Amino acid sequence: MSVTAWLSIKLKSGKVLCQACSQACTLEEGEYGICGVRKVEDGELKLLVYGLAAAVNIDPVEKKPMFHFMPGSTAFSIGTVGCNFSCQFCQNFYISQYPKEHNQKILGSELLPDKIVELALENKCRSIAYTYNEPIVFFEYTYDTAKLAHEKGLKNIYVTSGFETHRAIDLLAPYIDGMNIDIKGFTEEFYEEICGARLKPVLECVKYAHEKGIWIEITTLLIPGKNDSEEEVRNIAKFIAKLDPAIPWHLSGFYPMYKMLDIPPTPGQTLRRAYDIGIEEGLKYVYVGNIEDEAHESTYCPKCNTMVINRRGHIGQYVINKLDERGTCSHCGYVLEGIWR
Incomplete structure (x- = not known):
């Protein structure tokens, strides 16, 4: 449409x-x-894709990944074709790059905002996630859906590469409760050569969305030999910590995909070292993803180090949340940062 x-x-x-x-x-x-x-x-x-969903699923909110956003709940997740990036490692390239690789052809099944909200409620989802491809490219579709969802008591999540303009964020802020924003690397060369984009606008987007009061979580996919040096990882951690040490940082493992089939998967030791760097730089919440690692996927109270959310198995498969609706640690009384209800 x-x-x-x-x-x-x-x-x-x-x-x-x-x-x-x-x-x-x-x-x-x-x-x-x-x-x-x-x-x-x-x-x-x-x-061209208003009301045309190319991917629809009911996912654990942890899969977005959002670990401090109503843990254990489900998100009605939708995406269209199209993307403003051209990441050589894209895991959803078959929809994100579809128009570019099929002579501008559009693909999708009709799913209008009111129907999305209806299905989310019917399936007892607590949020709607705009994901799979870059949601800002179908902004007007997400805006109409998010506004209606809020009226019905649902929360909204943007899973994004962080290229939103300030004007877009101003318009979205009343209705988008959470954003998982990729910081894909920390050099302009990486963004230009591998993603077809720029680093500076991403960092500005993270800062501005945080300033507007949207709950932010950050994801970095570590690709061997491309963005996984200790210096680059530490620079990302420093940027997040300076902005707000309570922003959760998800470190995700790479698997050969799309135009990067010749690069090996990220070793677990690389992810765990990056985890340690995040903690060293003062981040309260760091997580390892795309591998099963209960110790590094679970949430610990930053005051007493008690495990307060236990995560194991496939992402979102087993989540035991010991926090109350305010996010309070029952051991020491610290209120963890996040959206818990």
């Missing part, structure tokens, strides 16, 4: 500037944005 992508502005030149993400595509009639799903038609920017 094609609708007006209203997060845009018509310039005096006659071109249209998309204001959703920091790619800032300036498009002429008939041109597509980098994402492949926003196009100028009849002088207006159109969103």
